[in-house]
Amino acid sequence: MLLEMRGITKTYDGGVQANRDVSFSVRAGEIHALVGENGAGKSTLMKILFGLEPMDAGEIIYKGQKVRIQSPEQALEMGIGMVHQHFMLIPSLTVAENIVLGHEPRLGGGRFDFARAVRITRELSEQYGLSVNPQARIEEISVGARQRVEILKALYRGAELLILDEPTAVLTPKETNDLFVSLKQLIDRGHTIIFITHKLQEVIAISDRVTVMRQGRTVGTMNTADTTKEAISRLMVGRDVLLRVAKPPAKPGKPVLVTNDLRAKSDKGNEILKGISLTVHAGEIVGIAGVEGNGQSEFVEILTGLRRATGGQVKIGGQDVTNWPPKDIRRLGVGHVPEDRHVHGSAGLASIAENLILDRYDQPPFAGQGLARFIIRPKAIRSFARELIDRFDIRAENELVPAGALSGGNLQKVIIAREFVKQPQLLIAAQPTRGVDIGAIEFIHQEIVRQRDNGAAVLLISADLQEVLALSDRLVVFYEGEIVAEFTDTAHLTEEEVGYYMLGAWRDRTQKGESK
Amino acid sequence: MNGDRLRRFAAEALGIVVAFALAIAVGMVLVLLLSAEPGHALYALLIQPLTSAFYFGNVLERAIPLIFAGLSVAVSFQARQFNIGAEGAIYIGALFGTLIALYATFLPGPVHQLAVFIAAIIGGALVGWLPGWLKARFGANEVVSTLMLNTIAIKFTSYLLSDPIRDKSSGYTQTVTLPDQVLLARILPPSRLHTGLFIALLAVVVTYGFLYRTTIGYEIRMVGINPRFAAYGGIDHRRAIVLAFVVSGILAGLGGIVEVVGIHQKLIENFSPGYGFDGLLVAIIARLHPLAVPFAAFFYAYLRAGAAIMERESDIPQEMVSVIQVILILFITAEALMSFFRKRMNRRTEHAR
Numbered sequence: 021m022l023l024e025m026r027g028i029t030k031t032y033d034g035g036v037q038a039n040r041d042v043s044f045s046v047r048a049g050e051i052h053a054l055v056g057e058n059g060a061g062k063s064t065l066m067k068i069l070f071g072l073e074p075m076d077a078g079e080i081i082y083k084g085q086k087v088r089i090q091s092p093e094q095a096l097e098m099g100i101g102m103v104h105q106h107f108m109l110i111p112s113l114t115v116a117e118n119i120v121l122g123h124e125p126r127l128g129g130g131r132f133d134f135a136r137a138v139r140i141t142r143e144l145s146e147q148y149g150l151s152v153n154p155q156a157r158i159e160e161i162s163v164g165a166r167q168r169v170e171i172l173k174a175l176y177r178g179a180e181l182l183i184l185d186e187p188t189a190v191l192t193p194k195e196t197n198d199l200f201v202s203l204k205q206l207i208d209r210g211h212t213i214i215f216i217t218h219k220l221q222e223v224i225a226i227s228d229r230v231t232v233m234r235q236g237r238t239v240g241t242m243n244t245a246d247t248t249k250e251a252i253s254r255l256m257v258g259r260d261v262l263l264r265v266a267k268p269p270a271k272p273g274k275p276v277l278v279t280n281d282l283r284a285k286s287d288k289g290n291e292i293l294k295g296i297s298l299t300v301h302a303g304e305i306v307g308i309a310g311v312e313g314n315g316q317s318e319f320v321e322i323l324t325g326l327r328r329a330t331g332g333q334v335k336i337g338g339q340d341v342t343n344w345p346p347k348d349i350r351r352l353g354v355g356h357v358p359e360d361r362h363v364h365g366s367a368g369l370a371s372i373a374e375n376l377i378l379d380r381y382d383q384p385p386f387a388g389q390g391l392a393r394f395i396i397r398p399k400a401i402r403s404f405a406r407e408l409i410d411r412f413d414i415r416a417e418n419e420l421v422p423a424g425a426l427s428g429g430n431l432q433k434v435i436i437a438r439e440f441v442k443q444p445q446l447l448i449a450a451q452p453t454r455g456v457d458i459g460a461i462e463f464i465h466q467e468i469v470r471q472r473d474n475g476a477a478v479l480l481i482s483a484d485l486q487e488v489l490a491l492s493d494r495l496v497v498f499y500e501g502e503i504v505a506e507f508t509d510t511a512h513l514t515e516e517e518v519g520y521y522m523l524g525a526w527r528d529r530t531q532k533g534e535s536k
Numbered sequence: 537m538n539g540d541r542l543r544r545f546a547a548e549a550l551g552i553v554v555a556f557a558l559a560i561a562v563g564m565v566l567v568l569l570l571s572a573e574p575g576h577a578l579y580a581l582l583i584q585p586l587t588s589a590f591y592f593g594n595v596l597e598r599a600i601p602l603i604f605a606g607l608s609v610a611v612s613f614q615a616r617q618f619n620i621g622a623e624g625a626i627y628i629g630a631l632f633g634t635l636i637a638l639y640a641t642f643l644p645g646p647v648h649q650l651a652v653f654i655a656a657i658i659g660g661a662l663v664g665w666l667p668g669w670l671k672a673r674f675g676a677n678e679v680v681s682t683l684m685l686n687t688i689a690i691k692f693t694s695y696l697l698s699d700p701i702r703d704k705s706s707g708y709t710q711t712v713t714l715p716d717q718v719l720l721a722r723i724l725p726p727s728r729l730h731t732g733l734f735i736a737l738l739a740v741v742v743t744y745g746f747l748y749r750t751t752i753g754y755e756i757r758m759v760g761i762n763p764r765f766a767a768y769g770g771i772d773h774r775r776a777i778v779l780a781f782v783v784s785g786i787l788a789g790l791g792g793i794v795e796v797v798g799i800h801q802k803l804i805e806n807f808s809p810g811y812g813f814d815g816l817l818v819a820i821i822a823r824l825h826p827l828a829v830p831f832a833a834f835f836y837a838y839l840r841a842g843a844a845i846m847e848r849e850s851d852i853p854q855e856m857v858s859v860i861q862v863i864l865i866l867f868i869t870a871e872a873l874m875s876f877f878r879k880r881m882n883r884r885t886e887h888a889r
Contacts, residue, residue, distance in 0.1 A: 326768060347770030356768070364768040367761040374754070378769035382751040394750045 021081075022048040022212055023069075023181060028078035030064055032425075038064035040236040042078070046181070051203060051213045053223040053244070056233035056256055057457030059415065059427030062216050065233070066183050070102040071095040101179025103170040105186045105455075109158045115165075116141040116154040119173045144172050149205045163312075164195035168202070175211075182206065183214045188222060189455055192311055193485065193519060200226050218457055220249040232256055253458055267469045270493040273302035276446050276477035277323070282332035284318050292318045294501040295332065302445070305468065305478040307492030307510070309485060311522050315501040316481045317359060320450050323479075324356045325349045326364075336446055350379050355444035355471075357435055359451040359481070361428070365435045368424025372416055373405035375423045376438050412437040413463065429460040440467055447471050450481040465491060485515045485522075497521040552821065555867035556835060563860040567852055577850035581842040581857075584849075591841065593727020597799060598837035599830070601626070601808070603736040604791025605815025606822060606829040607743045608784045613824050614747060615780035616760040617671065621682030622788040623812025624689030625663040629789020630796045631693050632659030634803040637714040637796075638701065645717035652718045653793060660789015661782045663689060668781025672774035678781075686812070697805045709805040720798040730798035737830065739787060744826040746783065756780045788812060817861065821868050836861075 023046040030039040038061045046052045056062050067073040069080065071089040080087050082098060089095050092102070109118045116137040125136040141154035150168040158166060167187060174182055184203075188196045203213055203226060215227060223230050224244060231241040232255040240255050277300040286292035293315045300306045310316050321327035323334060325346035334342045336352050350356075358364035366375050377386050385400040387393050405419035414433045416426060423431060436452065449468060453461040468491060472478050482488045488495060489510055497505040497518060505521040507513055520526045564578060571577045585591045605622045612619035633656035640651055667685055670676035694709065703712040720730040747753040755776040758766040766773050791811065796803050818836055822828035843857035 324768070325770075345770065345772075346768065347772070350770050358768060364764050367758055367765045369761045370758065374758070377754075378758070378765070378771075381754050387751050394752060396749050396751055396754060398749070 021045050022083065024081040025065070025069065026079050026081070028065060028068060028080075029076045030061075030068060030073065031076055032064075037236050039068070039075070039078075042233070042236070042238050044231055044238055045241075046212060046214060047229070048212050049207060049210065050228040051207060051215055051226055053227035053230040054214055054216045054233065055218065055220070055223060055230060055252060057429065057459050059235075059429060060233040060256075060457070061236040062233050063185060066102065066185060066214065066216065069095070070100060070183060096174075096177045096179065099178055099180035100183070101174030101177060101181070102183040103167065103174060103185065103187060105189060107166050107170055109166060109169060109173075111159040112157060114154065115152050115156055115158065115161070115169050118158055118169055119144070119154075119176050121173075123177065140176065141172065144175055148172070148175060148202065148209065150202050162195075163190045164192070164198065167191070167195075167199070171202070180210070181212045181214070183216070185216045186218065186455065187215070188217065188219060192483075192523075193515065194523070196222070218455070220252055220458075223252060224249060256458060265465045265469065265490045267491075268473070270304040270472065272304040272493070273475065275299045276302050276337055277479065278333075278335040279319075279323070280333040280335075282319070282322060282334065283330050284315075284322055284327060285330055286318060292501050293322075293329075296501075296503060298496060298503065300446070300477040300479050302475050302477050303472055304493045305472050305480055305491055307488035307495045308479065308481045308498055309488045309495060309518050309522055310483075310498035312483055314498045316498050317450070319498070320356070320359070320448055320479075320481060323349075323448060324354065347379075353442070353445040355439035355442060355447045355476075357439050357447075357449040357452050359454070361431050361435055366423045366431055369422055371405075371420045372409065372414070372423055372426070372434055373401050373419040375434055376405050376408055376419075377401055378438060380442070408434075408437040408441060411441075412467075429456040432456050432464070433460060436464055436467060440471060443474060444471070444476055447476045447478045448481075449478065451483060452480070453482075453484065453487060461487075485518060489513060489515065489518070499527070548823065552823075552832075552868065555864060555870075558867055559860050559864035562863050563856060566856060566859060570856075571850060571852050573850060577846050577852045580846040580849045581839075581852075584845045585838055585841045589724055590727045591845065593724040593729035594844075595834070595838050595841040596724070596733060597727060597729045598840055599833045600730075600732050600736045600798065601791045601795050601811040602814055602818050602833035602836055603830050604739060604787055604794065605811045606818030606833050607739055607815075607826055608787035608791065608812075609815045609819035610822065610824045610826055610829060611743060611747065611756070611787065612780050612784040613819060614760045615756045615777055616763070617668070617777060617780055618679050619664075619667065619682050619781055619784055620679060620813070620816065621663060621667055621685050621781075622784070622791075622815045623808065623810065624682065624686035625660045625785040625788035626792035626795070626808050626812050627689045627693045628663045628792070629656035629660040629785075630792030630803055630807070631696065632656050632789070633793030634711060634714065634796055635701070637718045638711060641715055648715070649718045649797075652797065653790065656789045656793035657786050658789075660785040660787070660792070662785070663789065664781040664783070664785015665778065668778040671781070672777045690806070693803075694805050697803065701803070703802070710800075711803045713802050714797060718797055719801055720794070728799050732794040732798035735790070735794055739790065740826055740830055743783075743787065743829075747826060752776070752779055788815070817865060820865065 025042065025044040028039050028042040031037050042061065042065055044065060054062050064073060068075045069089065071091045071094050080089060087098065119141050120137045125133040125140065127133045138154040141152065145152050150172055152165055152168050152172065158169065171182065187199060191199060206213060217223060227244045229241060230244050230247065230252060232239050232252060234256060279296055279298050282293055282296040283291070284293040296319060308316050318327060322329045325344050328343050333340060336349065336354060339352065341349055341352065362368065380386055381396060382393070386397055388395045388397065402419055409416060409419055412433045414437065415430050423434060426434065439447070452468065453464050456464065468478060468480070480488060480491055492510050495507040495510050495513065496503045499521060504527050567577050568574045585595050605626065608622045608625065633652045636652045636655040640648060643651055663685060667678050667681040670681050671678045697709040697711070701711050703710055720732050722728060722730050747757060755766065755771045756779065758771055759773045759776045763773055795807065800807055814836065818829060818832045821832035839857050839860060843854040846852050847854045
């Protein structure tokens, strides 16, 4: 065994027991998948291993010796490197500078040797088959390339055991494949990899062994070859999970959302939406597929009043709402699950209850009426919150826990609860299940279908192709600010086919034959 | 309050108390090193404020303006607005109230007194509103605008005191003693402690209610915690920011007039020794929570009163206490310390289960 962690126990400030007597071991030269629902304790375990969090009890044996790892610096010295889910690179510096940061090659007099940094980067890059341009700035390169930089950075620091925290969450299918090829090469060169993920097909595709965590404990370690996706998912959630979404055919009603030649500029001033015309009817789910950065986010921001359109028109329920403020749009019965639950979706330091009343704190029963309309009623708010916590299965001690203390999946459920409970006529869900565990994904999908069947018009934006394909009744593809394809029959659509449009290989659906 | 909240509160309070203890310990070491009679100096600093009604009254009377200023800062900081205009609002509140006290003498007693306070509220609100509006409308940096406004407010008050409203019979830049009917009663003679203490405590409760029990308070706090979350939810962040500034100004303005009708009984040039800035420290020590403000103000005032006694009775100057204050702020803001105690607390309850 290269690494053995025994009896690891960790309790966080809020009293959350993230790890309870966890045992975990890794063999040299393997890719070991670590899976589990959000809040199962995977990240905590890896943070302990990387010296980011102290453990309350337990021991770590690395290369046959009992070790104490108190900082990432120490972990790196021992040869343990970690690539985080959120990249920790400096955008304005070059790739080479980022890779050597902290251990820079020096010229005489302590001056930074940029030429050698570039050379080091190039050598590492060739050696491991992770192609990067050493002289490009981080802000100019793609997400996939940034990830390669992170991996190279860890390798430069001498990492033999690499921890990858949900490395594919931000990647396109093609980038994921490239990453897998690189990981295999790393193994061939004698490295060992711990791979944290939610996606079971990735576990099957790449890992040698898999360890499943549930509610802070390890519930099993298996050879990947001897197991199946279904078996793993049963272990993860303790019951069988429907990997497919069961939904009756849609019964579209009258149009609820109509956009007409909608145009907008990005923050940098270039044209990011070039005339989007789209209609979503009551009782149907329209999916938007597309690689991130092709205008989907801006489109949603305009629909919800967070960004101004430079041209065109938005109608909701027959009313022209172009460039209305968010509050008025919400009052028409629009629910919005934002793509980033931390940036827009929640206030981390406020309680769950305070997060749940965001768009109704000034309405009865949460505020009084008449003269008392400025007075908030904590009792009504708390009982409302308790009801939602119960109904949406939010795992929290109580409704006064700060939202920021919740795991990703549970925080997402708070947002889902807030936006779904008002029975919106239009529901806009952007990346509703990003970084969320399987149990929660299933739940969120069912709730989305339920909203549709209750007559809501649903607009679904997701980078997860499987999700868009499984949920949508109709599907459009965004590419460079335009709709390049529309599919009315999603049942027989394959990921590959949609992928070609997403990546710009095919443009207009009718031109498919020619561009082939 | 349920057990969980109580536990978190206790942990936070313990952290603050320990920070105080550490800061005072450092102060004691300094006194031991510097003083020829350290025992005497420390006694004067730490114990003597408790030894007589007069000294203790001194502590409480100093706490009153600090409570108002601390609340004022807490409100705008909760909206994440670095409003340091409390000092200016103290002066304008005091000035407006004084004008009514001097010239609206035709009003019957209680009405006159009420009018004085209302005038101070209006004055404070105006001084608060201006930088708030500039920030919300034009994005003007509030640190700069409030700092400059402070100077304007203080100098304008000085100007009026230099002639237009000066008591011409005295040799000082101050008004005549205000009419009895607007003054606050003294409650612990021979100290100057006055009924303004109750107004301050009432302000604590009202501010708490405002922040945590009103829709506007909710808006202010959400804008402060995550402005993008507030915008996404449809909260008008401009209105929330302006209102936070206005309420902040009102609280400071009230603090100003209470000081005038409670302590000095007339408006004096430069009557505030920087309460508005001390309010920053008080608010930070109280972690911006209104209910913690009176405790922070009390400790702060205690140190100040002790320092004054120490200077009179020993060879250590008052400025020693500034050292303690600075160290205190360092400790309080050191999140590490706080989380250390929180963790200890959790572990202990874990074992107890």
